[in-house]
Amino acid sequence: MDRIICNECGKKYSGYYIVRVRFDELGEYENLCHECSNKRMADLLGINLINLRKDSLTMEDIDGKEHFFKIRRQLFPQGIILEALEIKEDVPEGYSIAVDDELDCNQYDLEIKLYQKVQNELYTKYIESKEMFGEEFLSIKDDKVIGRIDYDETSEGETPLVVIGGKEYTWNQLGKMLTSYEGWQFKLEMFDFTEDVE
Ligand SMILES: [Zn+2]
Known part of the structure; x- marks a missing residue:
């Protein structure tokens, strides 16, 4: 997989860790890694970013299978998003778990909340x-x-692909699973990826 150079730190990253941005309306677009982009945004917004405890983590699921995640932070004027992206062969695939909060939140708590959410999702089947x-x-x-x-x-x-428990299922496969519920009712509700799963 091709890697892209960050214009700021000069390091090479996979596509999912690079953003194409411009901070000045008249400026040119450039490729920045997420953390370099976050640093610029933090300066603009006048906030301090903590050093995250981890930039990646490996966790076992309920069946003892290991999952490797990269931690990605995104800073916006509206708030901070922290994501744990499951990576397979340098590409996001499987779980994508996120939490968010406002800019003045306790960032240490937000990071812990993310790890707890990862653990919860890996332990729910x-x-x-x-x-x-x-x-x-x-x-x-x-x-x-x-x-x-x-x-x-x-x-x-x-038709969409559905990812459940980090695994991909086709719409047809999900449909097949539903056939055993003939006569039942169902509730279909959409929610944002940073919301808590209940
Ligand atoms: Zn960089």
Whole structure:
């Protein structure tokens, strides 16, 4: 995977860690890594950014499988977003977990909140996979599922890809899981990725 050089610190980063920005309306766009961009934004906004305890972390899920996350911080005039992005082969894939708060929040608490949210999500299982007659059968564990809606290249965006528990499922696979609920009702609710999962 091609890496992009940050105009400020000169280090090379994967695409997900680079933003193309300009801070001056008449200035030119440049490639900055997230942390260099955050530093400039912090100067403009007049706030101090803490040094994060980690820039990456590895955590096991409920099945003992390891997940590697990169921590990405994004600073906006409206607030701070901290994200844990699961990375596989240098590309974000799987879990994408985030928290946010206002600029004057306690940033140490926000960082801890992110790690707790990562742990909670890795320890919640929504989909069960069973093998029957040599075939994999997927089912919804406790009649409830929470996930993320993503772009499905294979359907060219006609139907979404859903990411549940860091795993990708096609719309069809989710539909199949729902067939065992024939006659039931359902509730479909959308919420922002920084909101708490309940
Ligand atoms: Zn940089």
